[in-house]
Amino acid sequence: MEAEGLRGRVLSVASECVPLIKTGGLADVVGALPAALAGQGWQMRVLLPAYRSLRARAAGWPEVWASDDLFGGRGRVLAGEVDGVSVLLLDAPQFFDREGGPYSGGAGDWPDNALRFAALSWAGAEIARGGLWDGWRPDILHVHDWQAGYAPAYLRYQGAGAVKSVITVHNIAFQGWAPAAMLGMLRLPGSEFHADALEYYGGLSSLKAGLVTADAITTVSPTYASELMRPEFGMGLQGVIAARAAQVSGILNGVDTSVWSPEADSEIVAFSQRTLARKAENRAILQTEFGLEVPGPLAIVVSRLTDQKGIDLIPAALPEFIEGGGGLAVLGSGDPVLEGAMRGLEARFPGRVGVRIGYDEGLSHRMFAGADAVLVPSRFEPCGLTQMYGLRYGTLPVVTATGGLADTVIGATPATLAAGVATGIVFYPTDALALRLALRQLVDLHADARLWAQMQKNAMRHPVGWEASAAAYARLYEGLSG
Ligand code: ADP
Numbered sequence: 438m439e440a441e442g443l444r445g446r447v448l449s450v451a452s453e454c455v456p457l458i459k460t461g462g463l464a465d466v467v468g469a470l471p472a473a474l475a476g477q478g479w480q481m482r483v484l485l486p487a488y489r490s491l492r493a494r495a496a497g498w499p500e501v502w503a504s505d506d507l508f509g510g511r512g513r514v515l516a517g518e519v520d521g522v523s524v525l526l527l528d529a530p531q532f533f534d535r536e537g538g539p540y541s542g543g544a545g546d547w548p549d550n551a552l553r554f555a556a557l558s559w560a561g562a563e564i565a566r567g568g569l570w571d572g573w574r575p576d577i578l579h580v581h582d583w584q585a586g587y588a589p590a591y592l593r594y595q596g597a598g599a600v601k602s603v604i605t606v607h608n609i610a611f612q613g614w615a616p617a618a619m620l621g622m623l624r625l626p627g628s629e630f631h632a633d634a635l636e637y638y639g640g641l642s643s644l645k646a647g648l649v650t651a652d653a654i655t656t657v658s659p660t661y662a663s664e665l666m667r668p669e670f671g672m673g674l675q676g677v678i679a680a681r682a683a684q685v686s687g688i689l690n691g692v693d694t695s696v697w698s699p700e701a702d703s704e705i706v707a708f709s710q711r712t713l714a715r716k717a718e719n720r721a722i723l724q725t726e727f728g729l730e731v732p733g734p735l736a737i738v739v740s741r742l743t744d745q746k747g748i749d750l751i752p753a754a755l756p757e758f759i760e761g762g763g764g765l766a767v768l769g770s771g772d773p774v775l776e777g778a779m780r781g782l783e784a785r786f787p788g789r790v791g792v793r794i795g796y797d798e799g800l801s802h803r804m805f806a807g808a809d810a811v812l813v814p815s816r817f818e819p820c821g822l823t824q825m826y827g828l829r830y831g832t833l834p835v836v837t838a839t840g841g842l843a844d845t846v847i848g849a850t851p852a853t854l855a856a857g858v859a860t861g862i863v864f865y866p867t868d869a870l871a872l873r874l875a876l877r878q879l880v881d882l883h884a885d886a887r888l889w890a891q892m893q894k895n896a897m898r899h900p901v902g903w904e905a906s907a908a909a910y911a912r913l914y915e916g917l918s919g
Contacts (some may be wrong), residue, residue: 444478448575450561452584473907486533487526551615554584562591576918578602583613586647593650601917604647606656613643654685657820658841662687690820691903705806723807727791733762734883737808742771747814753869758876767792805830825901831893834861860896
């Protein structure tokens with residue numbers, strides 16, 4: 438496995454990875470990192486649970502690690518390759534061979550989630566210490582979110598040797614809570630059950646365990662990194678993160694620019710900065726698809742319909758926008774109350790508002806290609822992907838000044854317009870009034886064809902691929918291992 442120009446090896450531990458298993462953006466990032474890092478000289482293997490849906494795929498893969506007592510049962514690791522990514526699957530049927538999703542079955546969250554993902558983390562720490570039979574040893578253990586949070590802790594408490602660890606927070610809202618009585622069962626040292634280490638509001642949190650024991654902490658945007666140290670965003674962990682501020686950094690996610698490319702998207706009438714006029718053909722198709730006739734700017738929402746995403750602000754802000762000539766197409770699903778609110782807008786503004794409840798990848802491409810603007814009024818947004826798709830397709834993002842939204846969109850202000858660098862509209866605070874004013878600004882900017890075209894070109898030029906982020910991860914790894 439010795440590669441030319443190899444700078445080091447990384448074991449990535451996560452509960453999701455595209456194309457194998459996905460419930461959210463975490464899977465996209467974990468799946469994209471190996472190829473992005475390979476370009477920087479870092480060889481990455483990804484350790485995942487062998488969920489039922491993945492077991493058949495691993496048939497015939499060689500066994501590279503096993504334990505007779507992985508938290509009460511047998512566990513083994515199988516090594517293979519999927520779409521060029523080197524994958525390690527933890528086969529522990531008592532934990533992962535079940536009908537349902539990664540975290541829940543028909544009756545809600547699996548009651549043994551703490552133990553299931555502790556098992557994943559244990560195997561990760563064993564591999565980090567050089568446990569693989571094929572001789573592969575990582576220099577860096579890189580774990581993602583609460584599901585892998587105990588891995589840096591196991592590594593530290595049992596002797597890490599030269600291996601350094603990194604934990605990445607994709608969303609602080611999920612913390613891997615467990616009762617204190619599970620300390621022994623989770624193979625954690627009683628001596629570390631205090632506020633500066635494992636104890637979390639009287640219980641345990643795998644995310645906190647990772648945050649206090651990893652050598653470095655990253656999150657998916659610089660702004661979210663600083664927000665996480667504040668009570669409004671830290672969700673109880675703000676003090677833990679602030680105490681380690683020197684080890685915290687924010688590295689933006691990238692998007693797959695081969696999938697999200699207006700020049701090469703098979704779902705749309707292709708266009709580029711030079712052939713922007715063809716975007717109008719996509720707009721006409723999109724209006725027909727949603728039954729809309731919109732004289733002014735056509736905005737879209739492609740999102741989980743949840744409180745986090747600020748969807749509840751739209752009904753109060755929209756009437757003035759509609760009156761100003763605007764229209765809205767919505768694709769999403771989630772909270773039934775918000776789904777109902779979106780359907781209510783469709784009924785109230787026929788021909789101006791169209792709504793599809795559901796998940797539809799192809800339609801989302803046609804929406805980004807055809808719309809003028811994408812609305813992302815999130816209350817918090819660790820990184821966010823849809824504003825970056827918008828930039829790629831000259832569909833200007835209208836976003837709140839939070840997390841990755843603040844880091845990827847240059848809001849139109851007199852200064853940024855004079856400098857010719859604006860790529861969208863950024864508003865604050867996150868309320869219906871600010872959204873209403875942002876939509877008013879959208880109508881005004883859109884009415885100035887020359888200015889609008891300039892902003893579209895700025896947006897399409899903005900780099901949203903993985904190159905800069907991969908280089909930032911590589912610098913982090915080098916700083917730790919060097
Ligand atoms: P989050 O991970 O918080 O949901 P992100 O913006 O990071 O938000 O990622 C959401 C991803 O899911 C994007 O790729 C977005 O296009 C996609 N998505 C969300 N809802 C839908 C939907 N209804 N149909 C198609 N794609 C969707």
